[in-house]
Amino acid sequence: MELEQARKELLALQEKMSAYEHATALLQYDGDTSAPEGTAANRAHTMAILGEELYKLAIGAETVQLLEYLDGQQEALTEKEQRMVYLLLKEIRHMQKIPMEEYIAFEKLTVEAGAVWHRAKEENDYASFRPYLDRLIAATTRIAGYCAPEKEPYDYWLDEYEEGMDQKKLDAFFDGLRTHLVPLIQKIGAAEQVDETPVRGEAPEEAQAKLVPYLMDLLGLDRAHVGFTTTLHPFTTSLGSHYDERITTNYKLDNYADSLFSVVHEGGHALYDTGSADELAYTALDGGGSMGLHESQSRFYENLIGRSRAFVNHIFPKLQELFPERVKGFTAEDVYRAVNRVTPSLIRTESDEVTYCLHIMIRYELEKRLFNGTLSTEDLPAEWNRLYREYLGVEVPDDAHGVLQDVHWSGGGFGYFPSYALGNVYGAALLEKMKETVDVEAAVAAGDLSLVNAWNREHIWQYGKLYPTQKILRDALGQEPTAEAYIRYLETKYSEIYGL
């Protein structure tokens, strides 16, 4: 094979893959947004065919030959090409190591388990889900064994979701967090609770809908390339490249803050994705990096920016205009306190900034023990409930509000949860670093995030998937990320709000 030709083929391969990914993502998006309710089977039919074509393209003999040739020519490749080859080959190696029958059986198992979990959650019936959980743990353990026999299975999965992560690092990280968070939450619980009235009560959909473009503009999203609509559960998706991004929200008619922060959160994901360097478009390096890094950006905008005093002050006149009945008689400070109210709760997705990581730690703790054999799925619900009591001081009334609440395990997604906590930690570390050169508070107060976004673009967004997360963070921070900045941030902010 001739090198120049192979380099061209490498780009053509990725362009083609991006076209299939565009189609698949759009089919998914259509199903989530505007498709009539009876059309799912028709869409699945098409997705199965296009998925198979993409699969053949991604791991077909021609592709393997091309990538292995290029892998042998590392020194002649650019940094970008090396990373493309690495990422594409990584996927192939992964697939090559798993016996086809194991792979097919696992796909089938997750589909079945997903349906069983749905029903089990609705009917509060852990017993029916438990055998599937056993099979999922066994299957993911076997897969980890095929792919990385030298590692503990749970470490393999942690690294899959967050390159470079393992139990040793996470243990240290979570220990540090827990040491500070548990007492902080106890102190908050003993203090006088803040009033959430300023965000509660009837908020018409039309007013909430008007808030969305206002927020998107305020965030600095390019609305020519970022669309928005409503769905049952908010999400962000890229279509084909970082040139077409969609975010969604959902209006809670008795709480305008819900969609407000949802838009700012998804907007953060969209800023990250659309901030990829143009030369990455239609390659495997386009769009945001690891899940932890992605969450670092969405939570950066949602919490560090969106739930800051400067931000709430800035949007307060808009809230007065759109929700006059809600904020009448309240100050911006009242709203600021209301949107930062801390309440230990049962459900992860409804939890606040302070307690969120404890929900994650509970899952991490349990997953570790399920994988190292010190916890059986029989004892899992009781352990779940015990940890919620210990960490958050709440009593779990039933498994539907406990061990059955998250979808992740039913899809075999063990090791995924820690990325959420890492996102919080990365975001706070980045904010501290950013503040060395950018007056973030002044920028937010003025409603002009361009300097903030420019910093994130320069240090994070532009790279897409060009570098591993840990390298991007090291370069941005000048050191390894630690939980210290996050702990400082939470302690300072909430000590002030709760007068601790």
Place this chain on the structure above:
Amino acid sequence: MELEQARKELLALQEKMSAYEHATALLQYDGDTSAPEGTAANRAHTMAILGEELYKLAIGAETVQLLEYLDGQQEALTEKEQRMVYLLLKEIRHMQKIPMEEYIAFEKLTVEAGAVWHRAKEENDYASFRPYLDRLIAATTRIAGYCAPEKEPYDYWLDEYEEGMDQKKLDAFFDGLRTHLVPLIQKIGAAEQVDETPVRGEAPEEAQAKLVPYLMDLLGLDRAHVGFTTTLHPFTTSLGSHYDERITTNYKLDNYADSLFSVVHEGGHALYDTGSADELAYTALDGGGSMGLHESQSRFYENLIGRSRAFVNHIFPKLQELFPERVKGFTAEDVYRAVNRVTPSLIRTESDEVTYCLHIMIRYELEKRLFNGTLSTEDLPAEWNRLYREYLGVEVPDDAHGVLQDVHWSGGGFGYFPSYALGNVYGAALLEKMKETVDVEAAVAAGDLSLVNAWNREHIWQYGKLYPTQKILRDALGQEPTAEAYIRYLETKYSEIYGL
């Protein structure tokens, strides 16, 4: 090749093609409905790649080999398989006959001509479009020569858009129509004009939006498989198979009848598409047949059903509920007359049921002469204006409202217009036949179209593209379709409305 294997491959080929068509149609739909304005280039990038994949699939060597083998085994194939092979091979033969450079040049020409036409229409500048029109006529003449050297080029294109059609048939057909329509329009022009006030005036979008699902249910559309949204120009599209159909409308805020009949029109298209027999799904036979037959169904519901007295009577209470200010002081009969108001006009797409075919005849007349060399593009605008004066009695003020009004020619779509008129004619013939066994008026008056739809399903919809249009019509009507029923329909209806 082994026959049974080849038959399976024939189905697999079509399933795969339908998946690509689904993706492409959805990309198009997304662009027309919810995509942010700056994302067209990104979408075009993906569509070009998927389009090339589909093209390779449709006319690649493996496909040709498969189809030619099956074509040689006709007697062993079912009727459906024979038709699949015929339709798929027809496309291949077409492509094989046109030299690649001619094909590429033509594609390029239509893209350029489209842009030039857009500007020319906006700036009323026929002179700038004329050289492109010359090139388009020359190119389509050459292509016709490659594909069917035995035919006059215009006859080739007529047959392309409506299988079995040629100038001889259309001349006879249009002569008959013209003989009756021109005097009818003159008599209507001399009679007292009906009052359009009942449909005119402010009609809030929310009320119009509520009318859509009401109409869809009334038409008997299965809303689990037919979605609707709003777009600049209304259309209907199938996504992947007849199991997922989307219709769109556009609300004119000063005329609720516009969206009303648009929904009924697009609903007719959707009824037809979704009425394909299930066994045709994911094959080349799925969905509606020729363009003329498709229009016969959309216009059947829009005009023959929707603009009937029984229909207007039935929906009148709903109009009173949604547009109380508009219909206050008017009867259902007033609304019936208003939605059947005849006004000779300049613009085809805004014309009424009676004058519509004259707009088509003018284009047919001019296209014929452009192709047989008896009319030059230099003289075209004057001839256009002369025919509008002669047929419709209107003065064309400028080319933007005359010869430049339609997009079709800029895309090389010569021979396409007659299908619109054929649709009217087919629809009226089908209605007369249907009335032999179905009490259509009683069904419409009762707001229950199930018997009407069942007749259309039995005689038209279920066949998809299994038979050529002319066979479907012959079988349904028991004879060749003629314009007589359509003329009878118009003369009876409008003589009564205008008291002729």
